[in-house]
Amino acid sequence: MKFIHLTEIDLILASVFVIAMAVLSLFLQLGIFKQIIIAAARTVVQLLAVGMVLKFIFADLHFGWLLLVSLIMLIAASREVMQRQAKRFSGFWGFGLGALSMFVSSFSLTLIALLFMIENKPWYEPQYAIPLLGMMLGNTMNGIALGLDRLTTNAWEQRTVIEGRLMMGHTWKQAVETIRRHSIRSGMIPIINSMAIAGLVSLPGMMTGQILAGSPPVEAVKYQILILFLISAGTGFGTMVAVWAASRYLFDERQRLRLDRLKSSR
Amino acid sequence: MNTLRVERLEYYNLEPVSLKVGEEIVGLAGASGSGKTLFLRAIADLDPHGGKVFLNGDEQTDFPPPEWRNKVGFLPTESTWWFDKVGEHFEQVNEEWFNKLGFDRDVLDWQTDRLSSGEKQRLAFLRVLGIEPSALLLDEPTANIDSGNTKNVIDLVSAYHKQHHIPVIWVSHTIEQLRDIASRIFVIQDQKILPEK
Incomplete structure (x- = not known):
């Protein structure tokens, strides 16, 4: 089974798009710039935390x-x-x-x-x-x-x-x-x-x-x-x-x- | 003897109310916001309240709520209609009453969302009479009705009242109207329900 690892660079590249979208929303005065940034940050933090927790639980059944x-x-x-x-x-x-x-x-x-x-x-x-x-x-x-x-x-x-x-x-x-x-x-x-x-x-x-x-x-x-x-x-x-x-x-x-x-x- | 008896009824901001309505039409007046509608709602058991209400000696809480509301017919100021056609809201149709309020039988096929407010109120009145209540609570029953039909509604209440000998409470913000209809008039003032002087 082939499994391709993602590097940090890959993720940073993906985040650039979200940031670009958030900046555009700022110019359009949509009033959701803060929400986008917070939501994106939450995605990273929450998923990383879950990943750690899962790693720990998987190891210690x-x-x-x-x-x-x-x-x-x-x-x-x-x-x-x-x-x-x-x-x-x-x-x-x-x-x-x-x-x-x-x-x-x-x-x-x-x-x-x-x-x-x-x-x-x-x-x-x-x-x-x-x-x-x-x-x-x-x-x-x-x-x-x-x-x-x-x-x-x-x-x-x-x-x-x-x-x-x-x-x-x-x-x-x-x-x-x-x-x-x-x-x-x-x-x-x-x-x-x-x-x-x-x-x-x-x-x-x-x-x-x-x-x-x-x-x-x-x-x-x-x-x-x-x-x-x-x-x-x-x-x-x-x-x-x-x-x-x-x-x-x-x-x-x-x-x-x-x-x-x-x-x-x- | 049919009676509607209210014993130390507590609701809204009023002092406990006791009132006995026999086979008569009792008027209730008071400024808007004084609690006239809430008084009727407590009697119909639509709002939580203290005290007791009796219909012909039987206490409100001894009835399953739908049965109580079937016996104590409540006509609200603004009627609501939930089916497409008028006729679907009626369990029985007394054609004589319909004619008295200016309707033919084909009103039953009318669409409810196209009724005028006056038509709605007259039809709601016929609807509540159709469940043959043993007591009637009328909340400004002529508020949206033209003067010709107001007289017809008053006549119909009197006729139903004479035929069935039931207690009626008629709420109105104009005391003059009540003088023609009611045998006794009460007024809500300073958070009390008192007989008119």
Whole structure:
């Protein structure tokens, strides 16, 4: 297997393009120069840190390390879900809703994949477990964030409609059902699209990586199909769970719409 | 005897309110922002509140919320419509009532997003009567309606009220209108609900 190492010079060359783009944005007064530089710097620092951590964990195989890393990943993803909401639940559920639904969908599917599909011995070997969980979490996170944002924003904007239905003696489920359906759908559409166009427009990232690293294309394809199915299922289940639980929590025990449980970010 | 009884109801910034409405139309007036709408919302159990509300002796909390709101019909100032056609919002159609407010049966095929605000309000009124409530909470029911139809709405409330002997609370910001309709009038003033002097 042929493996081409990248040198520091290669990376610096790539960064020149980002800097050029940032400078152009400055001239166009887009007001995002700082964000670009910070985001680019974060990419370098975070990925380097992860690389070190992975190197360390791969060398010292221990179940506890895997547990710790997955927990950190879950917390980071849940924070991200929370921060992407224009209106989010205040208190614990702002964080907990995303965390819970990602835990239910991503962790269980990753576990099943490791135990019964990849079947490595031991199943928790970080070289497989961590990238797999990372891909699951990353995609599920997008679906849940989209779905929840749509739900809370729509509930906020359409509160008179929801309450109008409650006034007519409709249950909370009836009152919120249209919004809930739209929210789940908008959380799932990106992943459905990426299944539909996989390989036509672009090669999916994981498969690209494997091919660049020298894997035979058909092996890379098999992995990619497995991953796409897993993340689609994970995103779908996670979004359904999150949107359902959130829509329930928009109402209290007397089926009153409780938008006071939401707060605007920033 | 149908009654709607409010016992030490606490909501918004008002002092606890106790009020008993029998088979009568009771008017409620007050400046805007004084809490008239919130009073009705608490009775319909749309907002958290303290105290108790009884309908014919049965307490609010003993009903599943949708059932309570079916019995205590609430007509908001601004009505909302969630389906494409008017008819989809009606469980039953009393053609006589529709005619009284100037509608034919074909109004049921109308698109809801093309209704004028006056049409919306008259239709919302017919919609809430259609669930045959045992008490009625009307929040400025004639606010967007022309004077001819205002009289028709008032007549229809009186007719429904006479037929079903139900308690009605009618909120209006003009006390003059209430004098023609209500048997008793209350006013919200200084965070209290008091009988009009």
